[in-house]
Every structure is written in structure tokens, then in C-alpha cells.
Amino acid sequence: xxxxxxxxxxxxxxxxxxxxxxxxxxxxxxxxxxxxxxxxxxxxxxxxxxxxxxxxxxxxxxxxxxxxxxxxxxxxxxxxxxxxxxxxxxxxxxxxxxxxxxxxxxxxxxxxxxxxxxxxxxxxxxxxxxxxxxxxxxxxxxxxxxxxxxxxxxxxxxxxxxxxxxxxxxxxxxxxxxxxxxxxxxxxxxxxxxxxxxxxxxxxxxxxxxxxxxxxxxxxxxxxxxxxxxxxxxxxxxxxxxxxxxxxxxxxxxxxxxxxxxxxxxxxxxxxxxxxxxxxxxxxxxxxxxxxxxxxxxxxxxxxxxxxxxxxxxxxxxxxxxxxxxxxxxxxxxxxxxxxxxxxxxxxxxxxxxxxxxx
Amino acid sequence: xxxxxxxxxxxxxxxxxxxxxxxxxxxxxxxxxxxxxxxxxxxxxxxxxxxxxxxxxxxxxxxxxxxxxxxxxxxxxxxxxxxxxxxxxxxxxxxxxxxxxxxxxxxxxxxxxxxxxxxxxxxxxxxxxxxxxxxxxxxxxxxxxxxxxxxxxxxxxxxxxxxxxxxxxxxxxxxxxxxxxxxxxxxxxxxxxxxxxxxxxxxxxxxxxxxxxxxxxxxxxxxxxxxxxxxxxxxxxxxxxxxxxxxxxxxxxxxxxxxxxxxxxxxxxxxxxxxxxxxxxxxxxxxxxxxxxxxxxxxxxxxxxxxxxxxxxxxxxxxxxxxxxxxxxxxxxxxxxxxxxxxxxxxxxxxxxxxxxxxxxxxxxxxxxxxxxxxxxxxxxxxxxxxxxxxxxxxxxxxxxxxxxxxxxxxxxxxxxxxxxxxxxxxxxxxxxxxxxxxxxxxxxxxxxxxxxxxxxxxxxxxxxxxxxxxxxxxxxxxxxxxxxxxxxxxxxxxxxxxxxxxxxxxxxxxxxxx
Numbered sequence: 001x002x003x004x005x006x007x008x009x010x011x012x013x014x015x016x017x018x019x020x021x022x023x024x025x026x027x028x029x030x031x032x033x034x035x036x037x038x039x040x041x042x043x044x045x046x047x048x049x050x051x052x053x054x055x056x057x058x059x060x061x062x063x064x065x066x067x068x069x070x071x072x073x074x075x076x077x078x079x080x081x082x083x084x085x086x087x088x089x090x091x092x093x094x095x096x097x098x099x100x101x102x103x104x105x106x107x108x109x110x111x112x113x114x115x116x117x118x119x120x121x122x123x124x125x126x127x128x129x130x131x132x133x134x135x136x137x138x139x140x141x142x143x144x145x146x147x148x149x150x151x152x153x154x155x156x157x158x159x160x161x162x163x164x165x166x167x168x169x170x171x172x173x174x175x176x177x178x179x180x181x182x183x184x185x186x187x188x189x190x191x192x193x194x195x196x197x198x199x200x201x202x203x204x205x206x207x208x209x210x211x212x213x214x215x216x217x218x219x220x221x222x223x224x225x226x227x228x229x230x231x232x233x234x235x236x237x238x239x240x241x242x243x244x245x246x247x248x249x250x251x252x253x254x255x256x257x258x259x260x261x262x263x264x265x266x267x268x269x270x271x272x273x274x275x276x277x278x279x280x281x282x283x284x285x286x287x288x289x290x291x292x293x294x295x296x297x298x299x300x301x302x303x304x305x306x307x308x309x310x311x312x313x314x315x316x317x318x319x320x321x322x323x324x325x326x327x328x329x330x331x332x333x334x335x336x337x338x339x340x341x342x343x344x345x346x347x348x349x350x351x352x353x354x355x356x357x358x359x
Numbered sequence: 360x361x362x363x364x365x366x367x368x369x370x371x372x373x374x375x376x377x378x379x380x381x382x383x384x385x386x387x388x389x390x391x392x393x394x395x396x397x398x399x400x401x402x403x404x405x406x407x408x409x410x411x412x413x414x415x416x417x418x419x420x421x422x423x424x425x426x427x428x429x430x431x432x433x434x435x436x437x438x439x440x441x442x443x444x445x446x447x448x449x450x451x452x453x454x455x456x457x458x459x460x461x462x463x464x465x466x467x468x469x470x471x472x473x474x475x476x477x478x479x480x481x482x483x484x485x486x487x488x489x490x491x492x493x494x495x496x497x498x499x500x501x502x503x504x505x506x507x508x509x510x511x512x513x514x515x516x517x518x519x520x521x522x523x524x525x526x527x528x529x530x531x532x533x534x535x536x537x538x539x540x541x542x543x544x545x546x547x548x549x550x551x552x553x554x555x556x557x558x559x560x561x562x563x564x565x566x567x568x569x570x571x572x573x574x575x576x577x578x579x580x581x582x583x584x585x586x587x588x589x590x591x592x593x594x595x596x597x598x599x600x601x602x603x604x605x606x607x608x609x610x611x612x613x614x615x616x617x618x619x620x621x622x623x624x625x626x627x628x629x630x631x632x633x634x635x636x637x638x639x640x641x642x643x644x645x646x647x648x649x650x651x652x653x654x655x656x657x658x659x660x661x662x663x664x665x666x667x668x669x670x671x672x673x674x675x676x677x678x679x680x681x682x683x684x685x686x687x688x689x690x691x692x693x694x695x696x697x698x699x700x701x702x703x704x705x706x707x708x709x710x711x712x713x714x715x716x717x718x719x720x721x722x723x724x725x726x727x728x729x730x731x732x733x734x735x736x737x738x739x740x741x742x743x744x745x746x747x748x749x750x751x752x753x754x755x756x757x758x759x760x761x762x763x764x765x766x767x768x769x770x771x772x773x774x775x776x777x778x779x780x781x782x783x784x785x786x787x788x789x790x791x792x793x794x795x796x797x798x799x800x801x802x803x804x805x806x807x808x809x810x811x812x813x814x815x816x817x818x819x820x821x822x823x824x825x826x827x828x829x830x831x832x833x834x835x836x837x838x839x840x841x842x843x844x845x846x847x848x849x850x851x852x853x854x855x856x857x858x859x860x861x862x863x864x865x866x867x868x869x870x871x872x873x874x
Binding site: 011218219221227230231234236238239241 | 668669670690691692693695701703705707708709710711712713714715719722723724726727732735736737763766
């Protein structure tokens with residue numbers, strides 16, 4: 001009995017939805033093996049990871065805090081991935097959004113006006129869009145691979161932020177620590193659940209989910225995204241411009257990543273630091289795929305991945321596990337998901353050892 | 360009586376109850392076939408009838424689910440093409456496996472087993488090529504050869520192995536009429552020397568001209584095994600299609616209307632080595648008229664379609680005119696609003712998106728002319744109404760408007776695409792390979808729909824490699840060769856020989872020297 005893969009006549013819709021759950025189960029199994037090998041009780045570790053963080057309201061609010069940037073970026077990336085535009089540099093676009101929005105906040109330091117926050121958000125969006133426009137330009141003019149350009153620009157952005165907080169944006173009263181001033185009241189995001197850190201960004205993440213769902217299901221440009229992602233030649237025959245879609249998806253991804261960036265620094269963090277994100281821009285790629293490149297799917301996937309951040313922190317405190325466990329968990333989830341996705345197009349069959357098949 | 364007995368003794372290959380299934384499809388169902396020594400045996404059937412599956416099993420590429428293969432009256436298990444070659448079975452595939460950047464000689468060496476190469480291989484190549492009328496220069500590079508010459512390499516490669524059986528899969532689909540005649544001459548000579556040939560085709564004239572026996576497949580089953588001389592082309596067609604085949608000529612005298620589509624000295628410079636430049640293309644199509652463009656694949660047809668439908672933009676604007684308006688620099692959607700519609704030859708991925716529903720595929724090209732988008736938002740209900748009308752009008756068999764385009768059979772999807780364009784009532788329609796890979800019933804329906812559209816006053820340009828089809832439906836014929844378009848001639852007055860010359864570019868060259 002040798003298992004082999006047989007191509008399905010049609011894609012399995014069941015597997016499209018089942019695959020994330022199988023992947024999640026396999027990730028849990030992988031986690032149990034991992035914890036056993038580390039000498040920890042698997043039940044205790046699983047509890048610390050997935051249950052303990054959600055035992056009170058504060059925990060749920062923290063889930064929202066972590067999920068907001070993931071969902072915001074994840075839905076935007078899923079549009080690009082559907083079009084076959086592989087923007088891997090959302091982390092850099094997030095950073096640029098934080099820099100530009102942060103500069104607005106520091107420029108208007110101590111100015112008490114309701115316009116400061118909206119201006120910061122616009123600054124953040126424009127910053128992210130600017131950073132994403134660089135790979136878009138190179139892709140449309142020189143056919144440069146956006147995976148490489150957008151990824152490499154991420155490191156440029158991180159170094160730029162480091163340069164700025166070590167130099168021009170450093171807090172003059174900050175004893176030479178590499179940090180900016182702490183944003184004043186008018187430049188800080190309002191909290192929407194008192195006693196927690198849940199901020200306005202969560203609302204925007206939900207709006208983004210709804211907006212992009214509408215875009216994909218009802219608008220011509222959303223339709224163009226689907227067509228060009230699946231069959232570029234059919235798109236050209238219909239008169240859709242591939243370059244326009246490259247620009248649109250990269251600018252949308254960059255803009256929402258930039259918005260997520262300014263939400264981070266004006267919300268939970270409250271100032272510019274050399275490091276402002278635990279890799280939200282990269283993790284959002286997992287969110288997009290686990291969410292089946294669907295806005296609503298991305299919402300749930302964002303919550304799940306956010307839980308892995310919280311669980312990782314909690315496991316670090318209560319079980320003395322290294323923080324790398326979070327990354328391992330997220331990596332396993334993506335790995336198993338991509339593996340399970342094979343079953344959308346193939347099914348497993350068993351044959352006797354002698355049954356040679358040539359196709 | 361003696362002769363029949365003798366015949367049975369000469370059996371070279373016998374297939375008994377060969378069966379092979381794919382997921383969701385029984386490709387071969389209890390197929391029996393007997394092939395004698397020294398005969399040319401036709402395997403006849405429509406696309407998808409199971410011909411390729413059957414020969415792949417004979418050649419050891421596919422393993423049958425059940426059934427027996429008797430080779431020289433002994434049962435054999437042909438587990439791989441190497442085993443088949445050892446027995447003496449050689450095959451020329453429809454798609455060649457040649458390296459463009461290598462020479463003829465190098466390609467032949469690569470295809471042989473080490474022990475077959477020997478010292479005097481070049482001499483043997485020359486000997487075989489002279490003996491069987493397969494002229495080839497061993498030192499030429501493959502990229503500089505015509506399709507016919509490339510096929511000769513494959514044939515010589517097979518003959519060097521001294522096969523007893525030569526299988527040829529649709530060998531003439533890419534050849535000019537002259538090249539076909541030369542190939543037939545070669546095959547007859549081989550057969551005269553005692554080689555057996557299994558000839559796969561769906562072209563009835565060829566089978567009448569070449570073969571003695573024919574085994575006819577339909578939906579994976581043998582429906583008839585006949586002596587070709589006892590049959591007419593019509594009776595063979597009837598057996599192949601399963602209904603009485605009506606080969607009505609559809610080029611009645613048509614009053615030609617106003618000038619709808621004009622191409623005036625259109626040039627297009629190829630952007631890479633694999634595409635073909637178009638040189639000084641001129642043509643005119645009037646309302647009510649179908650202009651056919653013949654030509655062997657790869658002579659600029661794809662580029663011509665792209666330039667004409669707007670996927671490739673050119674200058675000057677006036678080089679292409681739709682209803683008198685210059686549009687060479689406009690995109691596909693702008694040309695659509697001027698009255699153009701186009702159907703590319705590749706259904707999946709070009710004419711339609713396989714992973715999207717029929718409703719979404721309706722939207723793909725109809726959104727402009729039918730007005731399915733308002734303020735950037737899609738009116739899916741209106742597109743559904745339009746799509747359902749197409750499905751009804753063109754008898755598209757599918758699980759409704761929400762079926763994925765990729766789930767339809769080739770013929771049904773093609774009917775849908777053709778219907779989608781025709782129902783937009785274009786004044787100019789450009790079609791490439793309208794019935795390629797489509798079963799005969801659907802092909803006939805599509806041709807009639809094209810004729811009907813022309814009769815209602817539209818100008819139609821058909822680019823096709825199927826000469827029979829062009830002769831059947833077009834009022835005038837031209838041919839494209841190396842990016843140069845010949846002058847169009849009235850179909851009723853042109854001979855097969857003239858068309859062959861046009862397709863090989865001779866007519867145009869003579870024309871130029873006269874000037």
C-alpha cells in the first residue's frame with residue numbers, strides 16, 4: 001500500500017475551507033511534540049498558549065490590539081496576492097507610515113487640535129504608499145520582481161527609522177536614549193474600551209474588512225484583480241491594464257500598512273522607537289493565506305495569529321519558554337497550510353506496490 | 360478465401376478489450392483493433408474520442424486498466440516506451456521534442472540509444488532521407504527549419520530504429536497541402552516495404568487518400584472497423600460523429616455591404632525572437648462578408664490577432680479602421696465601443712478565465728458594450744441575464760450560469776465564448792481558430808452562427824489553420840506566411856494548389872518581383 005496523489009477532476013471546495021483547520025490541528029500536534037521535547041507538560045503549555053491569555057476582558061482587548069494591524073495589513077495584502085502581485089514588504093511600508101505619521105505628530109507637538117490625528121493618519125497612509133510605489137515603479141517600468149524589491153526596501157525602512165530616532169527625531173529631554181518625544185494627548189489614539197489598550201485602530205480594521213469585501217465582490221477593479229491574477233492574457237484581451245492593477249494593489253497594500261504603522265506608534269507605543277513592530281508586516285502574509293485571501297477569512301486568521309503572539313508572551317512568562325516559540329508556531333501554521341492546500345487539487349489514494357502508473 | 364486467411368497470418372498487432380479510465384472519464388472502453396503487416400491503418404475519431412489514449416498505451420506511455428496487447432500474436436506487456444521501441448514500435452508525436460538550438464544531426468543522436476548511433480550515422484541519415492524522399496541537411500539548426508522539416512527529423516529518428524510499426528499522431532495538422540502530399544508519398548513507400556503504419560487523424564480526405572483499413576472511435580468505444588475503399592467521406596463522417604453529417608457549403612452569394620474593417624499597410628515589429636513581425640498588412644472586409652486567413656501555425660497569426668483586437672497597440676492611428684474610424688493606437692475596450700469583438704484561439708486563459716464562473720466570464724468582455732458597470736460597480740444581475748441568453752441561444756451545456764468556465768467541455772466553452780461576442784452584436788468580429796479542438800456538432804453550430812452574423816451585416820475575419828473550414832465558410836481567402844499577408848481571392852475561384860502556394864508565401868514573392 002503506497003499512498004500517492006491523484007489529480008481531482010475539479011477543485012474541492014470542501015478542502016478550501018477545511019484546509020486551514022487541518023493545518024491548525026497539525027500545528028497543535030507539532031506544538032505538543034515540541035513542548036514534550038523541551039521537557040514541558042504539553043497540556044500545561046497548550047493551556048498557557050491558547051487559553052490563559054483569554055481568561056479576562058483585558059486579554060480579549062489585547063487580542064484586538066494585536067489583531068488590528070494584522071487584519072488591516074492582511075486584507076490589503078490578500079488583494080495583491082489575488083492579482084499575483086507579491087508585496088512581501090508590508091513591514092517596511094508599516095515602518096514608513098509610522099515615520100511619516102510620527103513626524104506629523106512631532107511637528108505639531110503640543111498643538112491641541114482635533115485635526116492632528118487625522119493629519120497623522122493621512123501622513124501614515126501616504127508614507128506607506130510612497131514606500132510601496134517604489135517596487136510598483138520598478139515592476140511596471142523595468143519588470144523588476146516586486147518580491148525582491150519590496151522585501152529589500154523593508155530593511156532600508158528599518159534602518160531609516162533607526163537613523164531618525166538616533167538623530168533628528170531624538171527626544172531633546174530624553175537623556176540621549178534613541179526614542180522620540182512621547183506623543184501628546186491630541187496625537188494619541190482614543191481608547192474605545194476603557195481600562196484596556198484597545199484603540200480606534202480596531203474599528204478601522206473592521207471597516208477595511210467590509211470595504212475590501214465590497215471591493216472584491218462588487219466593483220470592476222476587484223473583478224480585474226481576480227481576472228489578472230488568474231489569467232493575465234484574458235485580462236489583456238478584456239482590455240484590463242496589468243500595470244494599473246500592479247499600482248493599485250501595491251498602493252492599497254502600502255497605504256493600509258502605513259495606516260497600521262501610525263496606529264501602532266500613536267496607540268499602544270505612543271512614540272517612535274527603533275523597533276515598533278514584532279514583524280506584523282511579515283506575519284500579515286500568513287494571515288492573508290490562512291484567511292484564504294478572503295477579507296472575512298483574514299479577520300479570523302488575524303485573531304488566531306494575534307492569539308499566538310499573546311500565547312507566546314504568556315508562555316514566556318509562565319513556562320520560561322523562549323519568545324522564538326511564537327515564530328515557530330506561526331511558521332508551522334503556514335507550512336502545514338501550504339501542505340494541506342495540495343489536497344484542494346489532489347486527493348490521496350492508496351495503491352498496491354506493483355501498480356505502476358505512468359501518468 | 361485464401362487471401363483472408365493469409366491476412367490473419369500477417370497480423371502484427373492485436374488489441375483486445377483495452378480499457379483505460381481517467382478520474383471521471385472512461386477514455387477507452389473495451390477497444391479491439393487488428394493491424395496487419397504492411398498496411399496503413401487509420402485510427403479515426405473526433406477530438407476526445409480516445410485516440411491518443413489508445414496509442415499511448417500501445418507505445419507504453421500509459422498503462423491500461425485492463426486488456427491485452429498481442430505483438431506478432433504473442434501477448435506482451437509494454438511497460439515503457441523503451442520496451443515498445445525494442446519490440447519495433449516507433450511513434451511520431453503531434454508535438455515534436457526537438458532542441459531548437461541544436462543541429463538536425465545532434466537532435467537525431469540525442470533521440471537514439473547509445474548502441475544505435477554507430478560510426479556511420481551521418482551516412483545512414485543521408486541514405487534514409489534520400490531513399491524515402493525526406494530531404495534534410497544534417498548541419499542545419501532546428502530553429503531555422505519549417506514545421507514540415509522538423510517533422511522529417513522525427514520521422515528519420517524513428518526510421519533509424521528499423522521499426523515494424525510506425526505510429527503517426529495527427530501528422531498533417533501543421534503542414535501545407537504540398538508538404539502533406541510529400542509525406543503521403545513517403546508513407547506509401549514505407550508501407551510498400553512492409554512497414555505497418557497506424558495513422559491517427561480526424562481528416563477524412565486524408566484517410567480516403569492514404570489508408571486501407573480504418574478503426575473508428577467514438578466516446579472511447581470502437582463504433583466501426585471498415586475497409587476505407589468501401590466508404591465515402593460522408594459515410595465515414597457519419598460513423599465518426601454519430602449523426603448524418605451535413606457538409607453544406609455556407610458561402611452563398613452575399614450582397615456585400617459597406618466597408619466596415621480596413622487595415623492599411625500595418626507594420627508591427629516583433630518584440631522578441633519568438634514572435635513574428637508583420638509587414639505591410641493590408642486587408643478590407645465589408646459588411647456581410649467573411650474573410651478567411653489561412654496559414655501554417657506560427658506565421659504571425661497570434662500577432663495579427665493581437666494587433667487587430669487592441670492587445671498590441673500600433674501607429675499610425677489610421678492603419679486600422681473600424682467603420683471608418685482609425686483605432687490602431689486604442690486598447691481593446693475602446694475598440695469594442697467602436698463595434699469590434701474578438702475571439703482568441705486559446706479558450707482557457709485568454710478567451711475565458713477557467714477559475715471564474717460563466718457569469719463573471721460574461722462580464723469579462725461584455726461589460727463595455729452591454730453596459731454592465733456603473734460608477735465602478737458591477738451589475739451582476741444584468742450580466743446574468745445576458746449570460747443566460749447566450750447559454751440559451753447557443754445551446755451551451757453547463758450546470759448553469761454559476762458553473763466554472765473550466766468545468767465546461769471544449770466545445771461548450773467555445774460556444775459560450777462565440778455566443779458572448781456575437782450577442783454583443785458587433786459590426787466587426789475577428790475570430791482565431793473558431794473550432795479548434797471542438798467536436799463536429801459544436802463546430803458546425805459555430806460556423807453557422809458566424810455565417811448568420813455576417814448575413815445580418817457584420818464584417819467577419821476568420822484566422823484559421825483548418826483549410827476545409829475556411830473554404831466552407833469564407834467568401835474570400837488570403838493566407839499569411841512569415842508575417843506577410845497575401846492578396847485575398849474569391850474562395851469559389853481559388854484552387855487547392857493556389858492556396859498551398861499562398862500559404863508558403865510564393866504568390867506574394869512573385870507579385871513583388873512583377874512590380
